[in-house]
Amino acid sequence: MNMALSEQIVIPQGNAELRLARTWAQPRGFWGWFMNVHHTAIGVRFMVTSFIFFLLGGVLAAMMRLQLSRPENGVLGPDLYNQVFTVHGSTMIFLFAVPMMFQGFGVYLVPLICGTRNIAFPRLNAFSYYLYVVGGLLLWVGLLLKTGADAGWFSYVPLSGPEFTPGKRSDFWAQMITFTEVSALGVAICIATTILRQRAPGMTLNRMPIILWEKLVISMAVIFAMPAVMVVSSMLLMDRTINTQFFNPSVGGDVLLYQHLFWFFGHPEVYIIFLPGTAIVSTLVPVFTRRHIFGYIPIVTSVVATAFLGFGVWVHHMFATGLPQMSESFFTAASLMIVVPTAVQFYCWLATIWHGRLQLKLPMLWVFGFFFVFLIGGLSGVMLASVPVDWQVHDTFFVVAHFHYVLIGGALFPMFGGLYFWIPKITGRMMNDFLGKLHFWLFFIGFNVTFFTMHFLGLRGMPRRVYTYTPEMHWGGLNMLASGGALIMVAGVIVFLVNFFQSRATGRLAGPNPWAAGSLEWAVPSPPPHYNFLELPTVNGREAVWDALPNQPIVTGVRDDIPEVLVTNSLDSEPQHKDELPGPSIWPFLTSIAVSIAFIWSIFSSWGIAYGAIPVVITLIGWLWPRGHSPAPRLETRMEGTWTR
Amino acid sequence: MNPIPPISGLGSAVALFLAQFTGEHNSLHPAGPQASDIEWLYWVIFWIIFVAFILMITGFARAAARNRTQAAEMLPIMSDPEGDRRATWAVSSAVAITVLTLFAVLFMSVITGKKVEGRTSTNPITIQITGHQWWWEVQYPSPQADQTITTANEIHIPVGRPVVILTSSADVIHSFWAPSVNGKRDLLPGYSSAFWIQIDKPGTYPGRCAEFCGLQHAHMGFSIIAEDDNTFKQWEQQQLKPAADPADPEAAHGKQVFATHACIMCHTIRGTDAGSRMGPDLTHLGSRQMIAAETLPNTRGALAGWIIDPQRIKPGNHMAPNLLEPDDLQALITYLQTLQ
Amino acid sequence: MRGYIPLSILLASALVLAGCKREERELRPSPPASEVVNETQVSGLNPGANPLPTPPTPAMYEESAYAVSEGKRLFNQYNCSGCHANGGGGIGPPLMDNYWVYGSQPQNIFTTIVEGRPNGMPSFRNRIPQYQVWEIAAYVRSMSGLLPKDVAPSRSDQLYVRPPEQSMPKQTPVGVTGEPQK
């Protein structure tokens, strides 16, 4: 650090706390709710909303399991079943997994772990949340109005195209994609900028906690992957509404173009969902083995490599389309190669546990669930990477089993671990240990019963996305077993909800650091105040709290009468300048409403996007028009309110 | 008490359980060289990943059993050079073994892929499969138009001879998959591709559509019937003939019913006025084992139910319900069954 | 805050109850009890004071995008294009203009298909089930922009020959009995 540390400094306290609380206060009341721009509030909203979508998607899953439990079952007809499985998949991927694992955890945790007072671009962050909600509502209101998307979460053309999906079902799906992806992109910009510019002094790249590395890498993956799905869903929408011919083979269009673009997004998407899970695991393992993680650099390298390789394997979703053998071999090799970085992470976690002192507390139990479940999913992925085996198991229940092992194993188990770990930080109260263990075992057993069975169904020839099957196929028994397992999983989730509401009301108070963990979010009270840190920290090691010097310096000189944060540089986080963050505002909400009107209008009329752009422009100008404090005095070198004497 | 019921109950439960793993629609019951190659590869990879799974789980279990502690405020280990050194060694060798194993998998996979795709022949039987929502059109193309066989959902092939399947689609993407014969191949509109199958054992091998194709994706089956050369030749000769004129009066009435009702709008019966290509060719319907894309057996009752109310059996399919007088219906079915 | 919850529930349920007829998919149309062909009226003129009761207009076909797209599929597969050539007309009259020889109402079109017309339009009685005739009639009307744009079909996976039905400008029907009977 090029700034000299002053020696012993007198720091007045008390009044600073009041001033910070006033400066960073968020408005209350009905309209205040829509004006709040603090990252803890928005992060919790992302988590709660996406968890509600998870529960709704789970209801659809239960409906499917009910329908498939017996041959020739009549609970759902084909029309409803197709809507149910499409909305289930779309909800879990677009409305739950990414918003929860990337946006929810990221928005809540990243500024805290960076040691700053709010996320960069808090209004863009809030705007992203509202757009996400509208996208989710669009899909679900559609389902209730019989306009549920029904061409699969991937919506392949020509089935989802203008000729074979009449009405507005696919249009709703395509616009839901636009909403959720704009939201993810907005949050990616906020998170990446926060990590690169607002880390506490001393938190050099080499000392960044792994979770920050992963959030940064995921933000980059979002920035390069999400445009693909926006391009392809826009092409689909234009084919359906303004009669473009992208996917019409008789006039030069191409159905495989859709698949290439979709999977160019779709495979990185898997890692966008899975890497936050490994981020949570890499955070929890050191805490509960009471040692620094083994293999920091290999793990970080693996994460970066995974994100890179993730862009090179999309064709393995298309092996059955009949590609040239050369490209089959190439994509087999790439798909097998991506096993290596994940294996490296597994070995490093194993080594950390081996040489640490394990405390098998509740969050760690879920991490062990992750090890078991994800291992099975990853290993069956080796089978899918092999082209000939993929020809057999592609689009069967084997693949359904595989990706539920990967996604539930790679995202849901770490998510529950992370929730048990961080909910004490969010609510200030501990979760009940017994109920948590009951939840784990119900979920773990139910999950394996449901999805391990599906491997056999797939090998026995049951294709995916069938609404029923004839008794002659002999798939009834295994399906009944799988449906029974689903019931146990449902019971587990209910236990979690009971635990959450009960502990939020009457749980033991957590205190700032109940797990004696090492990262900076545990250096603030639970729940954190809106200014996060009373004294901005400096960092001396990868686990900031563990590695802190007995008399670790703090940062002074950041104004507390305006919402100001310290901006540091990307590599070695040296303080560079100070930046005033925007405060609460209603404009992000109004802009999101204007954007929603334009997008939804465009489904029904191609002029909607043109007319709808007018209120968008007005609200954007309202949003960006400067107001509030005059920042001019801050150009002066020294200001009143500096604590240096 | 009588001990037998629980035992027999258990027995039947076991039998029921085992029944879940039988059946010909099974990737692990290969009937031809392509499926056998893939099955071999499947088991090789299975045992590799099984060993990997056991090793990893043992590792995690042992790691979890060492150095357990419940002390609440246990101070973290700040530095552990000896442990790190040993871990570095262990992790590096594990990564090396992983990479080598993956290379082995890649090698075997590529070799097997070449083997599966390489079983060709210069004098094959060629079959054109066209996917429709929700049935399969099967053609045996021939340079002479009148030597071309057109049928639906049932593919007859001779045992032991390589067959090339040409694929195309009439509407959306379907996928042709008979697991005991070969892997699946997508039928893409705007594309045509070719792949090879061969069956070495006479029998009937079921297949299904494997790519989601709309409302009745679930009921889009077909079957491949492998028979010896003579039987296949006989079948071929029979299929080339136009439909025989019905001899008995009921069947003749049925033919008239066919011609004066909705049937004629969609179906072809060669040798009659019916020539629409919208639905399956019915010229030799009576010789098929199943109807409605392998959904129902080809019996009088099933045919009657299908003709009168197909939307109950396959909701959303493209066959319209037919309100026929009972006499007309009986005559029509009699006629259809004469179409051998 | 609490006041908004019942309000929004009320609004949401009103939306759901109103339903979305556009997306209704009647996969198993109940077979009609009897043919009602003779009850449809070709001419708008009536002797005497009281017009004959018109049969209920099958709005469910005209309001359902699925039914109209089925009509489009059947229009092609029953080879209506053989004479009407994608609506542009050939042997038969064009269907995408505003001129209706035998009336523009669904019942008129129904009768035309079922009964046939002089000068070449064959009768499809018994050949096309009644519900399919209604679907085709709805589709025929969409070709001249008489259906709402969110129900009319969009482009097909074919060569581009004319704007899709959803982009057709609305043609106010004229013709011998083209005026709607109200």
Added chain:
Amino acid sequence: MDSVRQRPVLDVSDLPSVAFGRSNTTWLANVFYMMIEGTMFALLFASYFYLRTRTSSWPPIQAPPNVGYGIANGIVFLLSLIPARYAQKVAPTGNRGKIQLALAGLAVFAIVNMVLRGFELANLNCRWYENAYGSIVWSLIGLHTGHLITEFLETATLLGVSFTPKMEGTRLADVAINSDYWYFVVVSAVLVDFLIYGTTRFL
């Protein structure tokens, strides 16, 4: 009552509260935004070449777009780099007159670009609904026109702000960042022009 405690501190009160160039957070966000939009353009370019492989001639049935307005617009785009660069140079000085001049110049160029773009659209010799070639050409030029309009509105808004006393501090940095974004619009315009007017003549 303030309690009093002694500990070492890192005093940052000397640091400025506005940064120009790379250390500005909005600059970084703008880079991310250009990465997103650049990926979109790249994917459309890839789709363009992919669709090319699906027909025998390119354009399939139409004549290639008339090149005149495209060249004219390309030259105007390149000339517009001058006011953009000028805006970037004068922004840190805070000289309001010069900033207004630069922004007004940029806005005028953007208006000329948009007018010429209208003529370009009329001379593409294809419609988006005719075939896949028409669809991709219109999508490329449409996406770029969207960027052009957005950039014009942003410039106009900044011009409006520059007539109020709020044009200071971070707003000055925004003027410089706006020019960065204009460079992106110009570069993508050149690439889109090359695809639409160039490749149709030899591909």
